[in-house]
Amino acid sequence: MSVTPLATVTPPASTLVQQAPASPVLEVRGLDKSFKKRHVLNALDWSVPSGRVIGLLGRNGAGKTTLLRCLLGLSPIDGGDIMLFGEPMLEPGGERMHRIGFVPQTFDLFPWMKVRAYLDFTAAFYVRWNHDLVERLLANWELDVKQKIGELSQGQRQKLAIVRAIAPDPDLLVLDEPVASLDPQARRAFMGELLTLMRAPGKTVIFSTHITADLERADADIALLRDGRIQFMRPLAELRERLKRVVFTRTEGWTQAPTVAGSLKSHVQGEQAVLLVEDPLMDSLHALADRENATMNVETPTLEDLFVELA
């Protein structure tokens, strides 16, 4: 299998600047983070414009949780700058936190508190708290307000964490694998709620997930974290339009995949040479197929295909 560096997929600095409006919600420059000798985030740059739903993808251990925690000041950083709502993020706190909702990967706070008491207690800290939304979600998601948090199932706890995070009507909602423990019905309902609420002007959502179908449904921008950096951030529709899976087939097989302009990754599989190509030049691909005495198929990859190829 040959791998070409993703330089052509990674937007050059100038593209990043063009994509971001004057004041992005989040601006990260040169972020470094290590645990002992394990370098997890490596001079990471990321600019997140407001008004977008962003899906953060990356393999297990790529550093998604670490990145999200660093962004919110929940984990100390070793170097770099994080600007949140135009101000340096040094530690969580202050007025700005009212504008941020966070759903951590696991929610295990206040196990002795009952659901209703916990929500009432939390509501008291917020200027904006959408009581109607809370009641609707509690009912729709069948959360028993009289139950203790410690007695909730993992999925029920995750639902409670989501209710708690979106009730204050945050401008930035950060979710770390928010739907991992939810059943398909609850996942769909949650994504529906999330999109309705957060599609309002100026609202931004960043969520990490392995469930690519949710990102397809959300029509999210996809940010890929690999090798300690955001490799690219692009609207899903653009990725699917520009990146194609090109399959050459011939009976005698291939010793190696043919060289193609824009090829990001390729492998050979029996009679087939399979390439992921950015902005394929169709005329030269047809000419190549003729020369190599091969048939050619050009397919639009699913997000899952892209993730498998690129992550």
Ligand SMILES: Nc1ncnc2c1ncn2[C@@H]1O[C@H](COP(=O)(O)OP(=O)(O)OP(=O)(O)O)[C@@H](O)[C@H]1O
């Ligand atoms: N508190 C910690 N102490 C030491 N190492 C840590 C700590 N937290 C994370 N790591 C390491 O940092 C790396 C990134 O972990 P992280 O949880 O951020 O990945 P992730 O992309 O969220 O993974 P997953 O998809 O499995 O949730 C891993 O190698 C992990 O072992």
